[in-house]
Amino acid sequence: MVLGFFIIIKKTKMDSRQKNHTLIDGEEEWINPKHNIVVDLNIATTEFEKKAELTCTYADLIHFFGKPTIFLNHKDRKVQWGFREEETGIGATIYDNDKETPLNDTFTWAVGGTEDRSFEIVGQIFQQELDKGTKFVSKSKEKPQDGGIN
Numbered sequence: 001m002v003l004g005f006f007i008i009i010k011k012t013k014m015d016s017r018q019k020n021h022t023l024i025d026g027e028e029e030w031i032n033p034k035h036n037i038v039v040d041l042n043i044a045t046t047e048f049e050k051k052a053e054l055t056c057t058y059a060d061l062i063h064f065f066g067k068p069t070i071f072l073n074h075k076d077r078k079v080q081w082g083f084r085e086e087e088t089g090i091g092a093t094i095y096d097n098d099k100e101t102p103l104n105d106t107f108t109w110a111v112g113g114t115e116d117r118s119f120e121i122v123g124q125i126f127q128q129e130l131d132k133g134t135k136f137v138s139k140s141k142e143k144p145q146d147g148g149i150n
Contacts, residue, residue: 043082052111052119092118
């Protein structure tokens with residue numbers, strides 16, 4: 001059995017609306033209306049905080065969104081991608097929050113922002129890219145017969 005490769009976005013704030021979202025959940029899962037999302041590597045993150053977690057490979061993030069902003073002396077991250085919703089100005093970031101783990105070995109990324117909408121923006125930007133025909137470059141893993149993970 002082959003495990004499908006998809007993105008999981010998990011809100012980190014505990015509330016009654018917490019739910020894991022995947023890109024295959026469908027359009028009805030989005031809480032707010034969809035707006036045009038653009039990549040913004042110069043996004044100001046002063047008021048941002050971690051809003052969610054994203055499971056994805058570094059190679060796929062580069063493939064979908066290009067090279068990230070690289071930080072040499074940041075206190076909690078090495079790289080970051082920024083996104084902005086054009087109509088509302090709401091921003092979101094994807095960043096590594098474990099400076100000790102090599103980027104190619106990082107599979108859990110932080111999603112930052114000032115609004116709960118930030119985690120939806122990240123899911124929506126992936127969906128926009130998939131709709132344009134962008135494909136994941138990482139390969140799915142075979143599920144072992146005993147049900148464990150390879």
